[in-house]
Amino acid sequence: MARTARPARPTLVAGGVAASALLLGACAPVTTALNYSPSDGSRVDLDEAGARGLNLMVLAESEGATGEVYGALTNDSADDLDITLTPTGASPVTIPVAAHDTVYLGVEDGVQILLDDVEVIPGANLGATLEAGGESESFFLPVFDATLPEYAEYVP
Incomplete structure (x- = not known):
């Protein structure tokens, strides 16, 4: 009894799907190489100046209350x-940061930045600008209150 040849179509389809998946995977960006904010605050990169704002946030009891800025400012440059x-509605605050150094904001040994009147409710974002070396970047400062236990003792 003679057997008829089975088409190789299922094998070809499976091979085509596997090749397509490999091709798409090779085109995908490597997300671990992207800058991101690993915590609740915002990250701001001033690449030309060599400066960064890290985990920047405001802690305040309510809208219109006093708020305090937390986070860090880093100077990666040689100068x-x-x-x-x-921050929106507040006076500019200038912090000197030595070359290859980081200044912490809001902590006991760091720089204290108090905002007299936070213009948004906790849970919202407050507009802000970070500037260094002639470069400027607008961003949003998230505002938190004592709802999260990790921030409760730091809210002014």
Whole structure:
């Protein structure tokens, strides 16, 4: 009894699907190489100046209350920099950051930045600008209250 040849179509289809998946995977960006904010605050990169704002946030009891800025300012450049933070509705604050150094905001040994009147409710974002070395970037500062237990003792 003679057997008829089975078409190789299922094998070809499976091979085509596997090749397509490999091709798409090779085209996908490597997300671990992207800059991101690993915590609740915002990250701002001023690449030309060599400065960064890390995990920047405001802690405040309510809208219209006093708020305090937390996070860090880093200077990766070879020169000392003055980094200016300007939250919406507040006066600009300039912090000197030495070359290859980081200044922490809101912590006991760091720089204290108090905002007299936070213009948004906790849970919203407050507009801000970070400037250093002639470069400027607008971003949003998230505002938190004592709802999250990890921030409760730090809310002014």
